[in-house]
Amino acid sequence: MPVAEAVLSERSVASVLDTATEMGELLLDRQETVSFGYKADGSVLSELDQRIQREIHACVRGLEDQAAATAHFVGEEDDADSDATQRLIAGRPNWIVDALDGTAAYTKGLNSFAISIALLDEANRPLFGLIHLPGMFRRSYLISTHEGRLDRYEALRANGRWSLRPWDSSLPAPSSWQRPGKPLSRAYLYANSNMHRLGLERFHGKIRNLGSTAAHLAMLCDGTEDPAAVLLTRCKSWDVAAGLALADTVGLEIREMTTWRHLDFPTALRSYLEGAQQRPPQIVGHPEVLESLREALTPLSD
Numbered sequence: 001m002p003v004a005e006a007v008l009s010e011r012s013v014a015s016v017l018d019t020a021t022e023m024g025e026l027l028l029d030r031q032e033t034v035s036f037g038y039k040a041d042g043s044v045l046s047e048l049d050q051r052i053q054r055e056i057h058a059c060v061r062g063l064e065d066q067a068a069a070t071a072h073f074v075g076e077e078d079d080a081d082s083d084a085t086q087r088l089i090a091g092r093p094n095w096i097v098d099a100l101d102g103t104a105a106y107t108k109g110l111n112s113f114a115i116s117i118a119l120l121d122e123a124n125r126p127l128f129g130l131i132h133l134p135g136m137f138r139r140s141y142l143i144s145t146h147e148g149r150l151d152r153y154e155a156l157r158a159n160g161r162w163s164l165r166p167w168d169s170s171l172p173a174p175s176s177w178q179r180p181g182k183p184l185s186r187a188y189l190y191a192n193s194n195m196h197r198l199g200l201e202r203f204h205g206k207i208r209n210l211g212s213t214a215a216h217l218a219m220l221c222d223g224t225e226d227p228a229a230v231l232l233t234r235c236k237s238w239d240v241a242a243g244l245a246l247a248d249t250v251g252l253e254i255r256e257m258t259t260w261r262h263l264d265f266p267t268a269l270r271s272y273l274e275g276a277q278q279r280p281p282q283i284v285g286h287p288e289v290l291e292s293l294r295e296a297l298t299p300l301s302d
Contacts, residue, residue, distance in 0.1 A: 007067040007093070008119070008128050013144050014162040016130060017155055019059040020115050023052045023099070024134030027106065027113065031135075036107045044104040050077045053099035056117060057082050060095055068119060068128075071095050076238045088237065088273050093127070094120050098238035102212030111135030112210035114218065118241035124266045124273065126150060126245035131218040141218045143249045150249055152221075170251035171223040173288040184296050190216040191231040198233070198257075198281065199299040217243025220284060221250050229285030229293060231257075237272040244268055247284050255290060257281040257297065 008016075027048060036046040053075045063069040071093035075084040088094045095117070100106060102113035113135060119128040127150070129143040142153045144164070153164040187205035189195075195207060208227065210216060216230045217240070230247075232240060244254060248265040255262055258280040271279035283290060283297065 012063040012065050020132040049100045053077050096241035101214040105211030112212050112215050114212045114214035116214040116242040129242040129245040173286045174225045187228040188226045190227040192233040203296045213239040232282040253287050
């Protein structure tokens with residue numbers, strides 16, 4: 001994906017990685033004893049959500065790269081003590097951060113929670129994306145700009161330092177999908193918790209909801225059979241920014257469910273930025289897999 005020249009040096013990328021992994025260790029250390037309550041909308045809020053957001057905010061404000069350090073900061077948690085807001089500012093670079101995606105799962109002792117961090121340029125094109133899964137073998141999924149391109153990297157840490165190794169940007173279709181007559185009943189579709197209201201009676205496969213959209217999208221980019229695809233329904237920009245950028249970068253497709261229209265990242269994200277309440281669901285997956293699933297994911301009413 002062609003993008004503007006990189007605004008994050010390798011040292012800045014390492015700084016964000018350090019903060020995310022340190023906060024991941026904090027989450028693991030505190031999971032059994034963390035206290036939590038509820039927001040006005042009924043969603044779970046732990047004592048660590050805002051703390052981690054503030055740590056990430058402090059990290060990006062201290063980066064050596066001026067454009068990144070001064071970018072507007074969007075976070076899930078309202079914070080009167082910083083310049084973080086819940087809305088993007090048009091025409092400026094924006095950080096979009098979900099400090100703890102999957103708080104409810106986390107407070108119940110489950111491992112499906114994520115730290116999600118994205119940086120977009122003035123045209124809402126991704127410059128950086130990171131999803132860290134502390135409870136899933138401490139995996140990190142990273143994309144960053146280099147020499148005018150956005151690519152995926154494997155982040156390796158040795159002797160206290162990070163090194164970034166480029167990955168092949170295009171994921172092949174899982175080999176199982178190339179078998180003739182593969183039954184869709186074995187396919188796992190990862191979806192949000194209201195998926196049962198979408199009228200998808202034709203889909204005879206299996207549904208999983210791990211409680212973290214960022215984790216769903218990160219696992220999709222492993223290129224394995226599970227999940228086959230990720231269905232996005234009721235999400236906010238911080239739930240999907242890093243994950244959609246990662247999926248788009250590795251060659252997965254983002255499609256609008258109602259029209260099956262292919263969406264690039266800025267288009268896919270636009271409805272979340274505009275705060276649309278009735279946005280069409282989006283489906284994300286490898287092109288071959290989505291084509292196999294298309295008929296099964298068409299409501300009977302159509």
